Amino acid sequence: MKVRGARILLECLKEQGVDTVFGYPGGAVLNIYDELYNFKDITHYMTSHEQGAAHAADGYARATGKVGVVFATSGPGATNLVTGIANAYMDSVPMVAITGQVPTSLIGKDSFQEVDIVGITLPITKHNFIVKDVKDLADTIRKAFRIATTGRKGPVLIDIPKDVTANLAEYEPIEINKDDFNLEIEQASLDKALNLINESKKIVLMVGGGCNASPCTEEILELQKKLKCPITETMMGLGVIDGYYEMNAGYVGMHGSVAANRLIQKSDLIIVLGARFSDRVISDPNKFATNTKILHIDIDEAEVSKNIEAYTSLIGDVKKILKEINEKVENRDANEWTEYARELIEVEIEKKNRDRSAKGPIDPHYVLQMLEKETNGDAIIATEVGQHQIWASKSYNYKNPKTFITSGGLGTMGYGLGAAIGAYIGTGKMVFDIAGDGSSLMNINELNTIFKYNLPVKVIVFNNYSLGMVRQWQNLFYEGRLSSTVMYPETSFARIANGFGIYSNRIEKNEDVKGAIHEFVAHDGPGLLEVIINHEEMATPIVPPGQSIDNMMLTD
Template sequence: MVLTGADIFAEVLVEQGVETLFGYPGGAVLNLYDALYKYSGKIRHIMTAHEQGAAHAADGYARATGKTGVVLATSGPGATNLVTGIATAYMDSIPMVAITGNVGTSLIGRDSFQEVYIAGITMPITKHNFVVRKVDELADILRDAFRIAQTGRKGPVLVDIPKDVTGATAEFTPVKPQIPVYKTELDGQELARAAQVIGNARRPVIYFGGGVAASEAGEELYALAKKAEIPATYTMMAAGVLSYGDPLNLGLLGMHGCRTTNRAVNEADLVLAIGTRFSDRVALNTEKFAKNAAILQIDIDPSEVNKNVEVDYSLVGDVKQILQALLPLVKDAKHTEWMTQIQAWQAQDYRPKDDKYCIRPHQLIGKMCELAGPDALYVTDVGQHQMWATQYIRHVKPRSFLTSGGLGTMGFGYGAAIGAKLAVGESRPVIHITGDGSFHMNLNEACTAVSYELPVITVIFNNTVLGMVRQWQTAFYGKRYSSTDPHRKTNYVKLAEGFGAKGYHCETLDAFSAAFAEALKSKGPVWIECVIDKDEKVLPMIPAGGSIEDMIMD
């Protein structure tokens, strides 16, 4: 059948199983939006306040579901407003297809109105970029974009479509979509050697990251840890893969990980690095990281092997497939002496003190978890509140803690929470945890949550300063607080009401408990401002480039 490029665009989205699309209209994409009007019964379009919010929403949708998030923006500033959101998805290996309109092909390269070379701008932060030049190429290019986003190491793909291509016509043949399958080439000898290395270890530790969540390999990872009795630690991107309170769950590793976790890696004789990339927030000093251990790395991306830390053994491929093949080869084991030592260290770990006269972050998060229940999905912005959330949320499920890890994007949270809420619907509460600094970056997305009646609960940790930067200024810059106190007078209750949301102001834990309980019953968005002391610190802390010997405990 003969269709316009715009109708081909809509048909391929339906073909690829896209049910929700985030975006913002403009001149270069008017044909696409006209097609979305006709296909509104099959594709739900969510219009955000800003294109960056749309990109973060598509990202949050993808993180919550494992599906490919889709975002649409017009040419010029619409396209450039996606850049931060695309980069956020790229750094955390999140599958996303970003579709941008552009000026007509005859106007490209002439500095036309709202023209920008978005493919060139985003080339370093996407898995692949396409610029469509002919309408008869559009369908296959869009299909390739979805395939690339989900195949191998996941990530964002950009498709730039000039306006005349969306108006031209071509023959369209529907295709039954095929789920991308990444097949790992398994080497029996390498697997056997890895199993032997694991079997010979006396002080093993599993260190895993977001690749385990992306591969849906949580069950296999836990089966390995259980079978060989190997304690496990995780990066921020993998929170929830192992359940809170499990004896084998050591907790967070790295700059703000607990002392036991960092000490266990320091004293281990084997580190199994699974689906993780040895970032500088974990392997802060690559010369000293796991200095007593052999390292076995499992990762889907061969470029990650030996990139940041030299490893002794490696298995390249999909984590789930490798663990499934490795498990039968690994012998049952007990490491009683090692586990006893770890338990002794845990008894001496840093524990913040409770206070009934003010709101302490750990108590606030504990109360939040208690009231929200185990099915809650948490989304954070970036800063101190993010690290407190990582440390103290009682993580029990994968894809239940969404945060910007690699890029550290302030303003990520509200858009991502909106995307996550649209993904999970009424089945789960979605809690957006933010700081006053991060929240000011994209709080305009409140109008989106109100318009679509999304009961996202936003908890604002308001210490009136840029807390994480101020913490560094306290520790390393002689308390010279340069530009970390913005002196804002924002009244969050009135602002929430101005948007059409509910707002609460809390200065005690009891006040928060009451407000949060009410928020859980709300049919629309709620903001809860919690007053936090500006001198609250995220502890423990290892300075950048340091090791466990440099850990700051108070």
Template sequence: MKLTGAEILLECLLEQQVDTVFGYPGGAVLNIYDALYQYADRIRHIRTAHEQGAAHAADGYARSSGKTGVCIATSGPGATNLVTGLATAYMDSVPMVAITGNVARPLLGLDSFQEVDITGITMPVTKHNFLVREVGDLADTVREAFAIAQSGRKGPVLIDIPKDVTAAECEYTGREPLPPEDTPMPSERRMKAALELLMHSERPFIYAGGGVILSEAAGELHRLAAALDAPVACSLMCQGGYDQYDGRYVGMLGMHGTKTAALALHECDLLVAIGTRFSDRVTCNAGLFAKNCKVLHIDIDTAEFGKNVDAALRLRGNAREILAALLPALPQREHGDWMARITRWQREYPLVQSAPHPDAVTPKELLETLDALTGSEAILTTEVGQHQMWAAQFYRFRRPRQFITSGGLGTMGFGLGAAMGAQLANPGKQVVNIAGDGSFLMNANELSTAARYNIPLIELILNNGVLGMVRQWQKLFYENRFSHTTLEKPVDYELLAKAYGVPAYTIAERAQIEPVLRQALGEKGPVLVNCLIDMDQNVLPMVPAGAPVEDIILEM
């Protein structure tokens, strides 16, 4: 049948089982939006307040569901407003397809109104991007984009479509989606070498990264830890990849990790690193990282091997498939003395947080109360800063895709859009965005989107009146010169929320934590909770920049 380019685009989205897209209309995508009007019963469109919010919402939808998120923007500033969201997804290996309109083909390259070379701009922050010059190429381009987004190390793909291509007509024939490309398994020789390392280790330590979640390997990770009789630490991106109620879990490793994880790294004889790129926030000083042990590194991306940390053995492939192949050949190991040391360290070095006065709200008590009230079952999104680390430290995640945060790029303003995407992908789940007041003000306009579509999420602001993480560094390393980190913005957060039609509450003292959270959790639509905390509440433990992971600060 003959369809316009815009109709072909939407038919291809339906082929990929896309049911929700996030975007903002404009001149170059008018034909696409006209088609969306006709397809409204099959594809739900969420109009965000800003294109960056659309990208973050598509990202949150993808991270929380495992599906490919989709966002749409017009040419020029609409397209460039997606760049931060694309870079956020790229750094954290999130499958997304961004669709941008552009000026008509005869106007390309002429500095036309709202024209920009978005494929050139986004080349460094996408897995691949396309400029579709012929309507006959559109369908196959869309199919290829979705396959690329989900193949190998996942990531965002951009499709730029000139306006006249969306208006042109072409024959369309539906097809089944292209499967993601298979990732080859390591050689039998390498697999045997890995088994030798695992079987001869007396003090093994498992470090799991975001690749565990992306490859759906949480079950295999749990079985490996049991078979190997080893403690497990998770990166920020792998929160929920291992059940934190399990006694083997020792917390995060790295700059804001636990003392137990740091000691386990120092004392282990084998570090089994799965689906991790060894970020500088984990290694702290890569030259001193894991120098007392052998490293077995399992990852899907060969570019990550040896980039930051050398390994005795590298296994390239899908983490779930590799672990599934290793487990049947791995005999049950027993490391009673090693696990007893781990348990002793856990008792000696628990995560604690003092309050400046008895009635003060501490992030620890706030998040532990939220954890208890939600039965550890909520999906938490975060902005970036101290609140992000506290959420990872004090909420106990039980399964993958519960914790959604910008780890690689560290994008302030990410969480609220991501929370909307996560809730729309998981309508039966409770979704809470943990925000700092600085991050919240970056994209507070998306409260209007949550209100417009009655998206039932909680915006929980840990309000300390400062850019807390930067202030903490100024305190430690800049002799308390708090240059431009005190916000001093006279914002009434309850009034701001109510202006958007969102109910709001304030927590000012400890006694209000549980009743206010209960009330917020009972709301049927979006709600804002403004929680006042002390500006000098710090994220601890902390490893100073350039120090080895073991040199961890427990008190300030």
């Protein structure tokens, strides 16, 4: 039986297990939305802007492990997805973006709302397609999902001209096999890695975002217990290992913990698990772990020795590789290295849990401590980008994978609210967006989305009337020249939330934090809490530009 291309698209999404789509309608996708009108197997969430839809698909994918799917029309609709696609690409998030295009007869003629979105997104997708014949549509969609979910995950774009969604073709459903992708581990490489591990005395495990993409908490803990070594994380690896685990030193890098950075620098072997050695982790590459060998385990061979030279590597799924290593690695007793790590970690835990309830200006760390207490650490935390992102990474404990959702590689202000929407829709769990005043203004229109669908997504806005992280850098490294970072006159985010019909509150004193957080968490429905903080508050520690990661500025 022949059906329209739009119907083929939706049936193929159903084949792939898709039941949720985010998007925004427009002329070039009207046939798709017309089919969606009576298609009961997929729920569509209309955001307030296409960028918000892309971030929602991203957050949905991170929180669930499924593919996030987003629809947008041609021209400005498609270009509004670009930041969200780039964000997913940088953080290896599986996403399929489906854009409408002008009819095939009008392509290349500067038609109304025509743009070459395939050309634009070529550098920020794993692959992209334009489908010019409806007979190719089903196979293209299946290929797109396979590419997005195999190997190193990432976004794929499918551009579909309007006449293709209107034209008729035969559709034959198929059963999707999602378990046939495999990378065999080279025995010689495995033997070399095992010898290296057994010969090393001061080992550190570095847990990256790949361990959230392919959850392997059990395997990491088994290896740590055998080696009696400390664990460090990248920011993207938060949640894989409980932050209060006795040998978890915290995350490494520019704003990492003193314990993690010192352990990395003093180690003789770093076993890197699904991390890519970004500049925010290593700072000056010539000063990073200069006397240390690297065993790099990753799904993407292109990441090996790209930024830091690896002594050896294992390419494949980190979970599978760890199982192989755990079967053969030698068990060892606790030693001086183990005790040194424990001492550093104990200091970090004391700093994290110190009493911050003193009266006076609000301490942002205290806000997050109280949020963790009220939620029992069981919430999903999404963040925008800035100082608040660093505070959220340090003062809320993540004890489960896929519970810290942030823009790591691209550093996208305005990411968190859309991501929080997607995370809630995908999981139904408590979700909070930790934001700053600058980031909040980027996509504040998505407050309308949480109001419209009555989603119990809650936003905490740390308001210091400035672009806090940029201001911090100007104060520390630019002799206090505050160029375009002070945001006066004051904006009231509580009043803005009220305008969207959302519960809100505003606090200015530390003694009001405990009660306000209790009320905020208990509120049934969407909400926004505006937290007024001192504009001189900093995100510390911080590694100055060009320094080694153990040369940190600790002033709070």
